[in-house]
Amino acid sequence: MSTATRVALVTCATFPDLWDDDHPLRDALRERGVIVEAVRWDDESADWSRYDLTVIRSPWDYVARHDAFVAWAHRVPRLVNPATIVEWNTDKVYLRDLAAAGIPTIPTEFVAPGQTWKPPAEGEWVVKPTISAGSQDTGRYAFPAQSEQAETLVTRLHAAGRTAMIQPYLRAVDTAGETALLCLPDKSGELSFSHAIRKGPMLKGPADGTIQPGDESITPRTPSQAERDVAARVLAAIPGGTSQLLYARVDLIPGPDGAPTLIELELTEPSLFLRSAPSAADRLADAILVRVTAHLS
Missing domain, CATH: 3.30.1490 (Dna Ligase; domain 1)
Known part of the structure; x- marks a missing residue:
């Protein structure tokens, strides 16, 4: 390329320099000669057309302005994950679609x-x-x-x-904890399993309108074959397929029968726990460059 690649990592006012977990990705991109800028999704002065790719990372203040966030996503060129996924995945009624597709989900x-x-x-x-x-x-x-x-x-x-x-409330949250399976593009560009973590229980009692502190201890985990199989089924049920995705996170927990059950499918702004897998940031940075090349070709 004749000019340097420019990538926007989308964040919010609370994390103007990105969430800490995204620093490895930022650094990996810079090591590859990419100009990386952290940009608030609601920054009215931002010119999104300047970027070869815009990657959603930590815009976590969008909840109270959901409609505006979805409208923003539809305006941004070269956005990943794309606006159609943002619109579908930011409202958890998507669980109905996955349940209808035969995915084991928590009865909701x-x-x-x-x-x-x-x-x-x-x-x-x-x-x-x-x-x-x-x-x-x-x-x-x-x-x-x-x-x-x-x-x-x-x-x-x-x-x-x-x-x-x-x-x-599934009691396995308090014992086994959640298993979050992170999926990133492999060398062929196909979304595939990258790494997994265990998340402890978050909810201690009634809601008070704030973010629940809970036990957010994160530790690496090797998922079972059953968990990997369910995650693969979840990915296969995503509308439009996985070729449009730069990342996905599948959160599972043992159901009453012990079988893996889907809690959430995170396709918009999930923590990717890049520090839990040393090669994950490099893998994601390489995938971003592949996407940039595809857009420019």
């Missing part, structure tokens, strides 16, 4: 504004909005003792025009 009840909700009679349940980040406005409730608190959260979400989702 969606309650939109204007709909009534009857709290469960017993057990522990998670209540949260379908559009959220960092477990904000997410709570864990024991029924019937905390029914009133759970109803208060649902009412508050509905008053803000947000859809609530209710899922049984």
Whole structure:
């Protein structure tokens, strides 16, 4: 290329120099001669046409402005992951599509504004909005003792025009923890398994409107073959296929029968835990350069 490649890593005002986990990617790109700039998604002065590729990383303040964020994604040229994926994946009603495709998912009840909700009679349940980040406005409730608190959260979400989702709390979160499988393009450009981590429990009780602190200890994990098989099935069910994706994160947990169950599919702004796998940042940087070359050819 006659001029230096220029890549934007999209962030938010809270992390103007990117989230720490993305520094290895930034550094790997710079080692390859790429001009890398951290740019807020809502920076009205940003000229997105200047970049050979715009990579979404940590725009985590978009939740309260979801429609604006999706509209922004549709305006940005050469965006990865692309706007159609952003629109589909930032509202967790996508779980319906994956369940319909035969993916094992946590049974989920969606309650939109204007709909009534009857709290469960017993057990522990998670209540949260379908559009959220960092477990904000997410709570864990024991029924019937905390029914009133759970109803208060649902009412508050509905008053803000947000859809609530209710899922049984899986006790394996407290023991096995979540397994997050990170998928990046391989040398052939195909999205494939890169590395995995274990995440401890996040939810300690009812939501208070803030991001739940929880136990966010992250440790490397070798996924089981069953987990890898489910992750492959999840990727195969993504609308439009995986060739459009630069990254994917599949979050699994053992269900009541011990089999891997999908919690979330993160395709928009997931932490990639690049520090947990020494070669991951290099692999992602190389994939970005391949994408740039493809766009310029």
